[in-house]
Amino acid sequence: MSVPLTTGPGPTDRVEALDRIRNLHSAGHLAEEFPAVPALLAGLAHGPAAPGDLARTGRLLARVDPDRIHALHPDAVPLTVTVSGHGTLDALTGPLTAELARHGIPLRAVLGDHDAWRRDLQDTDGPLYAKNTDLSLVLLDAQIVFDELPLPWRASDAAEAASAKLKLIERLVETYVREGSGTLVLNTLPLLTSQLRQLVDHRSRTELSVLWREFNNGLLRLALAHPRVHVVDLEPLAAESGPVRDSRLAVYTKEHLGGELLGRYAREVAHLARAVHGRTKKVLVVDLDNTLWDGILGDDGPDGIAVSGTYRGEAFGAFQRLVKQLGSQGVLLAVCSKNDQEPVERVLADHPDMVLRPDDFVAITANWRPKDGNLREIAARLNLGTDSLVFADDSPFECGLVASSVPEAAVVRLDEEPALHIDRLLADGWFDTRELTEADRQRAGQYRADAGRRELLDSADTMEEYLQALDVRVAVAPVTEPDVARISQITLRTNQFNLTTRRLQPADVRRLLDSPRHLVLAVRSRDRFGDNGVVGAVFAERDDDGLRIDNVLLSCRVFARGIEQAALGALLAHARDTGAPAAFASYRPTAKNHKMREFYPSLGFETVGETADGALDFRHSLVELPPVPGHVTLDATFPA
Structure with missing residues (x-):
């Protein structure tokens, strides 16, 4: 799906974009024209009118069935987001729908009841824990502490209440990490002047400020302790927005977080969603x-x-x-x-x-x-x-x-x-990623080394001569803990050489590693110009029928060097040597991986099934195995 993405000034664009979105809505064509929506929203995303514009257009987009958008545009995969919290959060739906649509992602929202956050986190059969949930948003505010203070109260009372609340949240997070399947999104809680100034002496105010920072630090540390927990720090967002809340709405409608702050929060969630969808820019x-x-x-x-x-x-x-x-x-x-x-x-x-x-x-x-x-x-x-x-x-x-x-x-x-x-x-977090790996820090040097490879290719008379001179060395081995983040990143970012396009977070990779039936293999390569590091991954599962290859991925940076043939040849040899009667694999087509349609047949797999959408199922008898390319030196290690 072609999605124009722009950021920056454009006052004329704003009026045109608003009119175009309204006209599409009036005509009932927002689903059909969804690929054009990101470019229109780009004209509304910045400037003083942005919060209101995005909230209004988001409310229009929220009326469109995300499954209909997906049916019309297969690359527009909906994101399922459950929303729970303390205060009234109706104002979040519009901005969140718009911010996700800016990146070509339709929102499938599941909204919880008012002030049901604790119950929702305790209910392991509830929507926060649903298997199809991508992000579970639990949006909290400072009133979860202040509502429990005695009257009158002191800083010591606030310290006791905040400590108890943090321990409760920690227990609920542990339950979610153990039972949930998505990413839990929490937030720090801004301390308001109307709360701080209820203490009239400066020393008590200082004590409250200190304990409040410690409370928020405790929330942030939850994200460091649990890979499937993300904490949005509202403090820098509040510093750039208007008031944290409208006091009248906070009293009368229990909206404890204001619309502009919710809009900035929605943008941060959209950045996270883009990383979860593997759409980080490079x-x-x-x-x-x-x-x-x-x-x-x-x-x-x-x-x-x-x-x-x-x-x-x-x-x-x-x-x-x-x-x-x-x-x-x-x-x-x-x-x-x-x-x-x-x-x-x-x-x-x-x-x-x-x-x-x-x-x-x-x-x-x-x-x-x-x-x-x-x-x-x-x-x-x-x-x-x-x-x-x-x-x-x-x-x-x-x-x-x-x-x-x-x-x-x-x-x-x-x-x-x-x-x-x-x-x-x-402003738009184009390069945001869940976790930075050592491979990320080395990436520029690895791409600069490609200049030497291009010079060698240009000087060679044939591709065979080039590959032989390149001295490609491939290592296939079980994934270890230091590789987990990189393997997850490969599943999230690799689109062209990705046979099934399944996306795995680090916790998903670890679950597979803990399963005795699964094989999770890292593919490394190096050549005369240097070490490319982990460039690919293979996921497979042993069952009674044989070895089922769940996915094969390879970085586009090392295409056409025989690495993928060497890795799969080694896996098939391992399957035969361990008594597997056959190997099975699948190809699921996307807009970007069509070149890989013939990958399995090129290795001797026969097609045993095909669906109307072009998906293919394969079987390999393991009788005649594909040879390791002659220019590749292979070192393959498998678990006993």
């Missing part, structure tokens, strides 16, 4: 002139551009530091600029004020061709889809061009105010 592509530096290189020359030393220059320097920070955490950095290549490379290498240097980038593209074509070339060079890209540029024309012709890429619209570049790039 590459940040930046313009140069008036994006990374102040000035135009072609007009002003190297001495005329600024990254420090002036007010505006300092803002660009801060933006470069942010970009470098993102790059240090596995975000691939690339340049796409209307400039000549040689001056750009010289400035990045030699300008004394540059924070970013050539080695920070996996691709530097400077020419006068249209930027949409350049972005496609950058993605192809990295062996990634264009939906992995985030493009940041200060030119409205370039942003509009990319948004219209490469709609699956995210576009961050910067403008003439460089002090806002950082806020606009970070």
Whole structure:
């Protein structure tokens, strides 16, 4: 599904977007036109009117059946979210529906009763624990503590009540982790001035502030202790929004969290949902002139551009530091600029004020061709889809061009105010991930090593000669605890070489590891240019009929090197050697994995079933096994 994703200023877009969404709703066509909705919502997502606009449009979208959207657009997989809490949370549905729709995700919402959060967390047969639930939101506020204080009360009473409440939440979280299947989402509780100032002496207020921070710290630590628990910190969100609540609504309707704060919370949940769906972006592509530096290189020359030393220059320097920070955490950095290549490379290498240097980038593209074509070339060079890209540029024309012709890429619209570049790039959490792995931190270096592989390929007369000279070495072995996060990440992020597209969180991987019937294998590769680390995974299950291969995944970065054939050949040999009568596998088609349709047949599997939607079932007799490619050195280890 092509989903244009843009962020940034666009006041004209706002009016057009509102009218278009209203007209689609009036005509009953929101489901049919759902792929166009993200681009329309992008025009409403930022600026002072954003909270109200998204809440209103979200309420319209919430009236559309998510299953109908999915039937019309198979890639628009609904997210099932259960909502429970303390106060009235009706105002959350609109913003949450809109924020998920911005990323092409329809919302299937299950709303709990008012102030039923404790009962819902205790009821292991209830909606929070349903097997199809993706996210279980339990939205709390400070009144869960203050409603239990005696009258009159002191700071010591608040400390006792907060401690008891934290212990209760910890017990309920342990129950959810043990019995639930989704991700439990909690939040920190903002302390209001109307609560703090009920104590008239400063010492008591200080005691209350300290204990309240300790209480919130205890909530945050739950996310560190349990991989399937996520805690949204409301404090930084409240600092950027209006009042935490409207006091009148808090008294009369029990809405203890205000609409604007709920809107920001909904955006954080949407970032989490995107990570759960495996839609984290991988590459940040930046313009140069008036994006990374102040000035135009072609007009002003190297001495005329600024990254420090002036007010505006300092803002660009801060933006470069942010970009470098993102790059240090596995975000691939690339340049796409209307400039000549040689001056750009010289400035990045030699300008004394540059924070970013050539080695920070996996691709530097400077020419006068249209930027949409350049972005496609950058993605192809990295062996990634264009939906992995985030493009940041200060030119409205370039942003509009990319948004219209490469709609699956995210576009961050910067403008003439460089002090806002950082806020606009970070506003939508494009690179948010559940957990950073060591492989993430090494990713840029691994992609830069691909330059050597390309040079070797260009110098070879044949593909066979190239592969032989590459000296590919593959290791297949059971997954161990240090690999769990990376294996989960592969299931979430890998779309092209993914035979069934099942997505697994770290806790799901651990459950399979604990099952004696399951095989969870990590595939590693290295070659003459370096270690690629964990590049693939194989999931299989032993049963009476034989070995059932649940999924095979391989990073697109190492396609076409024989790694997948070597890994599956080793698995089939293991199945035969351990007495399995046959091996079984399946292929489930998606918009991105169609090239893998022939993978199993190429290894000697025969087709034993096919459905109307193109899904295939296979069987291998284990009589004639596929050979390990001659250019691959294989080391395979299996559990006893």
